[in-house]
Amino acid sequence: MIRYNLRCSKDHGFESWFQSAEAYETLLSAAQIACPVCGDSSIEKTLMAPAVRPARKAGEAKPKLSEPTSEIEAAMAELRRQVEANSDYVGLNFAAEARRMHEGEIDQRAIYGEAKPEDARALLEDGVPVAPLPFMPRRKAN
Structure with missing residues (x-):
C-alpha cells in the first residue's frame, strides 16, 4: 500500500491510499480518482515527506512489552494485580453469578x-x- 497527497484543479488537498504506484496511475488515467470536496477528477500528486523511522542504536535496549512504561500503566498493572489477588474470576458466567449474589442465592464475594x-x-x-474494569482478563492460549 502507498499513500499519496493529492490536489485537484480547484486546489483542494486530500490524501488517498493505493495498492501500488501502478494502481494509482491506472485509476488516474481512467478518471476514477475524484476530489472528496468538489468531485473534480483532474488530480495530481503533491510533495510528500516519506514516513521513515530512525534506526535503533546498536546498544539501545528494546523496551519490554510486559513492563509498564508510564505511571498510568504502572497504576493499571497494580489495579489488575489487586483485582486478581482479591477476587474470583468467573469468566463468561459473570452476569449470572452477580445476579445470583444480588438475589441472595449464593454468598457475597468479590x-x-x-x-x-x-x-x-x-x-x-x-x-x-x-x-467495568479498565483491562481485559488474561486468557490462556494454546
Whole structure:
C-alpha cells in the first residue's frame, strides 16, 4: 500500500491510499480518482515527506512489552494485580453469578469476569452494583 497527497484543479488537498504506484496511475488515467470536496477528477500528486523511522542504536535496549512504561500503566498493572489477588474470576458466567449474589442465592464475594454489554446494562438496571474494569482478563492460549 502507498499513500499519496493529492490536489485537484480547484486546489483542494486530500490524501488517498493505493495498492501500488501502478494502481494509482491506472485509476488516474481512467478518471476514477475524484476530489472528496468538489468531485473534480483532474488530480495530481503533491510533495510528500516519506514516513521513515530512525534506526535503533546498536546498544539501545528494546523496551519490554510486559513492563509498564508510564505511571498510568504502572497504576493499571497494580489495579489488575489487586483485582486478581482479591477476587474470583468467573469468566463468561459473570452476569449470572452477580445476579445470583444480588438475589441472595449464593454468598457475597468479590468476583470479576466478562459480560456482554446488554447483560451488564440489565444488571445495572436491576440495581446490581457492577463496574467495568479498565483491562481485559488474561486468557490462556494454546
